[in-house]
Amino acid sequence: MSINYSEKIPNNVDLANDRTLQRALERWQPEFLNWWRDMGPEGSRNYTVYLRTAISVDPKGWAHFDYVKMPDYRWGIFLNPAEPDRRVNFGVHKGEPAWQEVPGEYRSNLRRLIVTQGDTEPASVEQQRHLGLTCPSLYDLRNLFQVNVEEGRHLWAMVYLLHRYFGRDGRDEAEALLERRAGDADNPRILGAFNEQTPDWLSFYMFTYFTDRDGKYQLCALAESGFDPLARTCKFMLTEEAHHMFVGETGVGRIIQRTCEVMRQNQLDEPNKVRALGVIDLPTLQRYLNFHFSVTMDLFGADVSSNAATFYSTGLKGRFEETKLNDDHQLNHETYPVLEAQGGQLVTVQVPALNALNERLRDDYIKDSIGGVERWNKIIEKHGIPFRLKVPHKAFNRKIGPLSEVKVNPQGAVVSEAEWAAHVDEWLPSQADRAFVASLMGRVIEPGKFANWVAPPARGINNQPLDFEYVRFN
Amino acid sequence: MAAATSGVELARQHLIDPEICIRCNTCEESCPVHAITHDARNYVVNFDICGAHLCMACIGPCPTGAIDSWRQVNKAKPYTLEEQFSWDVLPAEIEFDLVEEAELPEDVVEITAQAAAGQGGPTTPPWSAAHPYINLYSIKKPAVATVTGNYRLTAEEVASDIRHIILDFGNTTFPVLEGQTIGILPPGLDANGKPHHVRLFSIASPRDGERPHYNNLALTVKRVTEDHQGNPVRGVASNYLCDLKKGDQVQVVGPYGASYLMPNHPGSNLIMICTGTGSAPMRAMTERRRRAGGEGGELLLFFGARSPGELPYFGPLMKLPKDFIDINLAFSRVPDQPKQYVQDLISVRGRDVARLLKDENTYIYICGIKGMETGVNQAFHNVCRQHGMDWDQLLPTLRQQGRYHVETY
Numbered sequence: 031m032s033i034n035y036s037e038k039i040p041n042n043v044d045l046a047n048d049r050t051l052q053r054a055l056e057r058w059q060p061e062f063l064n065w066w067r068d069m070g071p072e073g074s075r076n077y078t079v080y081l082r083t084a085i086s087v088d089p090k091g092w093a094h095f096d097y098v099k100m101p102d103y104r105w106g107i108f109l110n111p112a113e114p115d116r117r118v119n120f121g122v123h124k125g126e127p128a129w130q131e132v133p134g135e136y137r138s139n140l141r142r143l144i145v146t147q148g149d150t151e152p153a154s155v156e157q158q159r160h161l162g163l164t165c166p167s168l169y170d171l172r173n174l175f176q177v178n179v180e181e182g183r184h185l186w187a188m189v190y191l192l193h194r195y196f197g198r199d200g201r202d203e204a205e206a207l208l209e210r211r212a213g214d215a216d217n218p219r220i221l222g223a224f225n226e227q228t229p230d231w232l233s234f235y236m237f238t239y240f241t242d243r244d245g246k247y248q249l250c251a252l253a254e255s256g257f258d259p260l261a262r263t264c265k266f267m268l269t270e271e272a273h274h275m276f277v278g279e280t281g282v283g284r285i286i287q288r289t290c291e292v293m294r295q296n297q298l299d300e301p302n303k304v305r306a307l308g309v310i311d312l313p314t315l316q317r318y319l320n321f322h323f324s325v326t327m328d329l330f331g332a333d334v335s336s337n338a339a340t341f342y343s344t345g346l347k348g349r350f351e352e353t354k355l356n357d358d359h360q361l362n363h364e365t366y367p368v369l370e371a372q373g374g375q376l377v378t379v380q381v382p383a384l385n386a387l388n389e390r391l392r393d394d395y396i397k398d399s400i401g402g403v404e405r406w407n408k409i410i411e412k413h414g415i416p417f418r419l420k421v422p423h424k425a426f427n428r429k430i431g432p433l434s435e436v437k438v439n440p441q442g443a444v445v446s447e448a449e450w451a452a453h454v455d456e457w458l459p460s461q462a463d464r465a466f467v468a469s470l471m472g473r474v475i476e477p478g479k480f481a482n483w484v485a486p487p488a489r490g491i492n493n494q495p496l497d498f499e500y501v502r503f504n
Numbered sequence: 505m506a507a508a509t510s511g512v513e514l515a516r517q518h519l520i521d522p523e524i525c526i527r528c529n530t531c532e533e534s535c536p537v538h539a540i541t542h543d544a545r546n547y548v549v550n551f552d553i554c555g556a557h558l559c560m561a562c563i564g565p566c567p568t569g570a571i572d573s574w575r576q577v578n579k580a581k582p583y584t585l586e587e588q589f590s591w592d593v594l595p596a597e598i599e600f601d602l603v604e605e606a607e608l609p610e611d612v613v614e615i616t617a618q619a620a621a622g623q624g625g626p627t628t629p630p631w632s633a634a635h636p637y638i639n640l641y642s643i644k645k646p647a648v649a650t651v652t653g654n655y656r657l658t659a660e661e662v663a664s665d666i667r668h669i670i671l672d673f674g675n676t677t678f679p680v681l682e683g684q685t686i687g688i689l690p691p692g693l694d695a696n697g698k699p700h701h702v703r704l705f706s707i708a709s710p711r712d713g714e715r716p717h718y719n720n721l722a723l724t725v726k727r728v729t730e731d732h733q734g735n736p737v738r739g740v741a742s743n744y745l746c747d748l749k750k751g752d753q754v755q756v757v758g759p760y761g762a763s764y765l766m767p768n769h770p771g772s773n774l775i776m777i778c779t780g781t782g783s784a785p786m787r788a789m790t791e792r793r794r795r796a797g798g799e800g801g802e803l804l805l806f807f808g809a810r811s812p813g814e815l816p817y818f819g820p821l822m823k824l825p826k827d828f829i830d831i832n833l834a835f836s837r838v839p840d841q842p843k844q845y846v847q848d849l850i851s852v853r854g855r856d857v858a859r860l861l862k863d864e865n866t867y868i869y870i871c872g873i874k875g876m877e878t879g880v881n882q883a884f885h886n887v888c889r890q891h892g893m894d895w896d897q898l899l900p901t902l903r904q905q906g907r908y909h910v911e912t913y
Contacts, residue, residue, distance in 0.1 A: 093564035246528075265533075269565055272528035276567035279526045401527055401544070408523075408592065488524055489569045 040106030042087060043190070054193050055107075058204055062185070065208045066101065069156045071178050072163060074100045078502040079175045080491065082273070084108055087266055095492045097502065103179045107190045110265035118256030120352055120359035121345040128258040132195045136344050140257055141196050143347060145203050146220055147248060148188030149210065151181045153224035154237070156212035161234055164471035166481035170231070172491065172500035173277045177238065180270045187263045195259065222429060223325045230467045231484075232285065232310060236322040239278025239402060244329045246271050247350055247395045254348025279402050280487055282319075285310055286406050287485040290413035299415065305466060308482045312410070312417045314467070317459045319419060320440055323399065324427035330392040332431045333368045339384035349387065350394040366390055369425055371436040374444050376425055396424060427458065475501070515579035518549045518558070522591050524570035531562040531571050541585070548588035555582070609643050611702040612687055612760055615913075619704075620764075622870065622877035622910035623903060630767035630867055630906045634711070637679045638762055643702065646689055646755040647676050651748045652720060659813030665727040666781060666816045667746050668708070671754060672720040678756070680721055681711050682788035683764040683869070683909070687757035690744045702757060703741030706871065706911070708784035710792035724784035724816055732874075764909045766792065766867070773801040773866040775857065777846050777880055779808040782872030783816055785911070789869070790829060801865060803829040804856065808846040808872070810837035830856070847879035851886055858891035861898065867907045874912040 034041060038056060045052045067075075077100045084092035087108050116128040132140055155178050165171035185207060192200035210217050213225045223241055228234050249271060253264040289309045298304055301311035331338065341347040342361070349355065357364070366386035367378045383390070400421055407418050423442030425433045437450040440457050459467075474481045478497025490496050520531070520540075525547055532540040532547065539554035540547060540562065562571050573594060577583065583595070608616070620626060629636075641647040653670035680686070687702040694700050708714075709722040727746040728739025748754065766774065766789045774793075776786040786805060793800050809815035812835065821831060832849040835841070850857055860866040861884075870877055881895075888895040902908035 088561075269530055269533065272526070272530040272565075273567040275528055276526050280568070397544070398527070405523075493569060493572070 040104045041108070041190075043107050043109060043194075045107065048194075051194055054201060055190070058189060058193070058201075061205065061208055062105070062182075062189075063101070065152065066155075066182060069152070069159060069211070070182070071100070071155075071161075071175060072159050074162055074175065076100075076504045077175070078504060080172055080494070080498070080500045081176055081179060082492075087111060092266075092269060093492075100175065100179075103182070105179070105183050105186045107186055108183075108266050109259065109262040112258065112262060116258055116261075118345040119254060120348050121256070121343045122360070123256055123345040124359055126256075128256050128261070130258055132257060136257075136346060137196070139341060139344065140260070140346055141192070141199060141203065143252065143341065144188050144191050144196075144260065145207070147252065148185060148192070148203075148207050149220045150224050150245065151185040151188065152207060153210075153212045153219040153221075154228075154241075155181045156219075157224065157226070157228040157237070158234060161228065161231060164231065164473055165475065166231055166471075166484045167474050167479060167486075168477055168500045169480075169487065169490065169496065169498075170281070170484075171475070173273075174234070175501070177274050177277055180273065183270065184267050187267055191259060191263060221329055223329050226325060229464065230471050231281070232315070232318055232467050233322070235278050235281030235285070236318050237278070238274045239282055240319075240322040240326045240399065241329070242271060242274040242278060243395060243399060244326050246275065247330075247391055247398075250350050251347050251352075251391060254352040256345030279405070281484070282315070283406055283409055284485040284487060285483060286312070286315065286409045288483055289315075290410055290415055291485065293415060294413050299417075308470060310467060310470070310483055312415075312419070314459070314463050316419055317457065317463060318467075319403070320422045320426065321458050323421050325429075326395075327392060327424055327426075328428060328430045330395065331388040333370075333389045333392075333433065334381050334385045335388050336385060338387040339382070342384060342387050350391055369433060371425075371432055371444065374436070376433075376436075376438065376442065376444060392424065396421065422457075475503070513579040514576055515551075515555060515582065516574050517551050517577045517582045518554045519573045519575055519583065519588065519594060520547045520549060521570040521573045521594050522546050523593050524568045526568055526570075528567060530565045530567065534562050534565045536561055543589050546589050546591060548585050550585060551577075551582035608639055608760060609687070609702055609757065612704060612758075615702075615704050616685075616760065618874075619911045619913055622874075622912045623908055627763050627903050627909065628906040629763045629765040630772070632767045632769035632772065633765035633906075634681055634768055636681050636684060636759070636762050636765060638760060639758065640677070640679075641757045643687075643689065643757055646757045647673060647678055649673050649676075649678070649754050649756050651750055651752045651754060653750065654746070654748055657724070657816040662811065662813040664810070664814045665729075665746060666814070667725050667727070668816070669723045669725055669745055669748065670709075670714050670720055671723065671756065672718070673756075674719065676719075678719065678721070678759070679711070680707050680759045682707065682766050682792050683785045684759045684761040686721070686723075686759050688741050688745060689755040689757060690741045691755070694740075700740055704758075704760065705745075706781075706784035706788075707759075708787045710788050710795060712795070716795065722787075724781045724787070726781045763906065764869070764911055766869075767865075768796075768799060769865070770799065771801040771865050772799075773804070773860050773863060775804045775806075775860055775866060775868045777806040777850070777868070777870045777872075777876075779846065779872030779876055780814075781816065782870075782876075782911070783807060785869065785871050787817055790824070794824070794828065801863075802860065804832075804853070804860060805829055806832045806834065806846040806849050806853075808834040808836065808844075808876075811835055812838075845879060846876065847883035850880065850883035854887040854890055857884075857887050858893065861888065861893065864905075864907075868902065868909065870910045870912065872912060877910050877912055 078097045079100055081098045083094050085094040087110055118124055118126045118128055161174055162171055189204045192204045210219050212219050218225045228237050249264040249268050253261050255261045292307050292309045293299060293304055301313050304311040361383040364383035365380040366383040368381050368386050368389050369376050370379050403419050403421055410417055422440035423438060425438040426440050428434045437445050439445050470483045477499050480486050486496050490498055527547060537553050537557050539550045649671035652672045655668045657666045657668050658664050685704045685706050687704050689702060690700040705723045707721050708724045714720045714722040725742050725745045728742040731737045774789060778786050812818055832853060834844040834846045834849050836843045836845060870880055885895040
């Protein structure tokens with residue numbers, strides 16, 4: 031279905047024929063724009079940015095590139111086309127027609143899922159709002175803004191569902207999404223990782239690689255939902271989400287590339303000497319990786335969770351690639367291995383598969399994360415440097431669930447508090463690490479120029495040259 | 505890496521660059537025919553499915569550009585899924601030695617087709633022709649040559665301004681053969697604000713350079729000041745070229761032409777028929793023969809112009825030994841003399857022409873103003889009839905054997 035851009039809120043959900051909903055969303059729209067003005071990218075008000083905007087949801091139309099004045103980006107509501115005769119594909123309702131309206135008994139659980147997902151979207155915009163001031167190139171600045179406007183659009187996607195299907199409660203939740211603030215002590219965002227800071231571009235790349243990838247897995251699971259509007263919304267969000275992970279993977283890759291080049295040129299491997307040449311040493315990259323990976327581990331929720339079991343059994347949230355899996359899609363008799371801390375040791379225990387769905391999604395995510403880390407290692411390998419990055423053990427640095435009660439080192443061994451304290455600066459970014467990375471951050475906005483600590487990308491956006499004017503400051 | 509292509513059908517295979525791909529699954533999701541799949545390592549494209557559709561639905565959605573990767577392959581042996589699964593990087597491009605003119609610029613295709621219309625469409629090169637390089641430089645990536653000479657060939661007192669222009673390629677590879685053409689990209693924009701069209705010019709120097717063993721070549725360019733009907737018009741490319749000064753830089757594309765090539769085997773005879781700047785390939789071939797010494801057989805030249813002063817290369821031509829080349833000049837505008845055209849001289853030299861036509865080592869080259877081929881054809885017709893041959897039967901054989909080549913404009 032084509033997107034109607036002649037309306038105040040671009041959409042492909044026939045908003046014009048639902049006057050109540052249209053009015054409700056038109057009331058929310060200025061509040062969103064106020065939020066964007068206050069919490070969106072700092073100082074970006076008059077920038078014109080070479081952005082990708084969807085003009086329809088089919089492959090040919092959704093990647094339309096042009097210059098857009100930042101606050102005039104057309105946030106709207108886009109759902110993937112409906113799949114005819116779609117069914118609920120898992121849980122107790124397996125085989126029934128997919129729901130086009132919210133089943134009354136699942137109303138609060140669905141709302142909770144949508145709010146939790148929706149809350150992450152504005153949160154990351156808030157976390158990243160100062161990064162434009164220290165961008166390493168116009169190309170990167172453009173990518174940051176692309177990520178930001180799409181996170182904004184993802185908020186719209188969730189708010190549409192709240193308004194359309196959850197009445198008064200939904201409208202209240204939609205407002206609360208604009209009131210919480212990342213890192214605010216009194217009214218924080220719902221999930222921990224979204225209250226952390228994204229103070230520098232290394233953090234930004236790591237965040238988009240690791241944390242946005244959690245977004246991918248959550249959206250994949252929700253795209254399997256028996257509640258069809260949620261599934262279709264998430265499917266379309268996934269196509270946008272890919273760009274965010276691209277920014278992360280290539281961003282970290284380009285830092286590695288640059289560091290390795292400098293190490294080779296100068297025949298250096300000692301971190302301090304590498305730092306002296308204005309690039310980020312590989313051990314520091316490993317520590318940032320450890321931090322972002324472990325913080326993201328927590329986003330998947332408790333290892334053993336009755337909520338997760340309920341969401342699945344009731345057909346609200348599936349597994350990653352649910353419909354491609356070959357089993358009964360009910361999981362009443364299967365078990366799944368989960369880690370537990372017992373007497374100062376990590377042990378694997380079998381728990382009912384239904385209760386371990388968070389863990390299972392976490393494991394799927396870990397596999398995917400490792401793939402990209404291996405691609406980073408190829409860059410290091412190419413330069414003949416005997417260093418390899420590694421994702422830490424999944425029990426490392428956990429803040430929620432039973433594993434948060436023990437200290438585990440990156441290799442997966444339980445350690446004492448004293449040992450942890452003695453080594454924590456080798457495992458996680460120290461104040462000094464963060465200060466060093468911060469010291470490299472300076473603004474580079476000359477077309478085609480890149481900060482010293484990051485290599486140029488292999489290709490420009492939409493095949494544009496690297497010295498393309500991706501952002502105009504007017 | 506190079507591969508021979510005799511009898512091979514080539515295809516463009518759609519692939520995904522594993523070095524750039526971030527395995528986001530967007531392409532697999534957006535492919536309407538399910539041609540894309542993945543394992544734990546790579547995303548890959550099924551050639552049989554994708555090649556039949558080439559809908560490009562995945563190209564826009566890909567966040568990295570990795571999806572926009574292509575390799576020329578033997579259609580019967582594309583990269584399999586298993587091969588693609590195993591890649592860390594895309595394989596190097598296989599350079600297929602192509603004789604056919606694949607993906608030439610549109611302008612070039614059009615001009616070439618018109619120029620070759622007089623021989624009845626595309627033909628094959630002589631069996632002993634050297635192998636040409638084609639289309640090494642595209643409009644997007646032209647070669648840059650430096651002008652090292654620009655001389656007027658026609659006499660000062662005549663209006664016709666024909667020039668001998670020498671382009672030097674420095675360290676840029678630009679291998680050419682006699683009979684090939686190059687494209688010139690005039691700078692600036694046309695009245696519609698678009699870049700000017702490519703203009704093609706025959707190379708007037710032999711393969712080893714205008715000056716032997718230099719990386720240069722010569723063009724024969726007539727300044728266009730009127731169209732075929734005599735209306736005043738200013739030729740963009742010809743005026744640009746004729747006005748070039750030593751040291752100026754020129755954007756060059758090509759080379760083009762895989763059939764209008766000379767034979768290189770001993771005893772191969774050339775009948776060359778040209779007018780005006782159509783003498784360029786004839787000069788190149790003649791010069792090749794002069795330098796190569798002993799390569800070929802007889803050279804028979806029919807060359808037409810309005811007057812000796814308008815005949816390019818008149819002076820140097822007259823200095824060539826009679827036993828090296830048999831020169832026949834036709835002038836159509838010499839006061840107090842009857843008009844004479846190249847076809848008239850072919851009839852005059854009928855006996856020698858017939859003798860050469862009977863020799864299967866004879867190759868015919870025609871180049872010049874459009875329409876000359878009609879008169880020349882008629883002359884061959886007459887000569888054949890007078891000497892017990894049938895031109896209508898001979899011509900298809902000549903074409904088939906790559907022995908009859910026409911370039912008219």
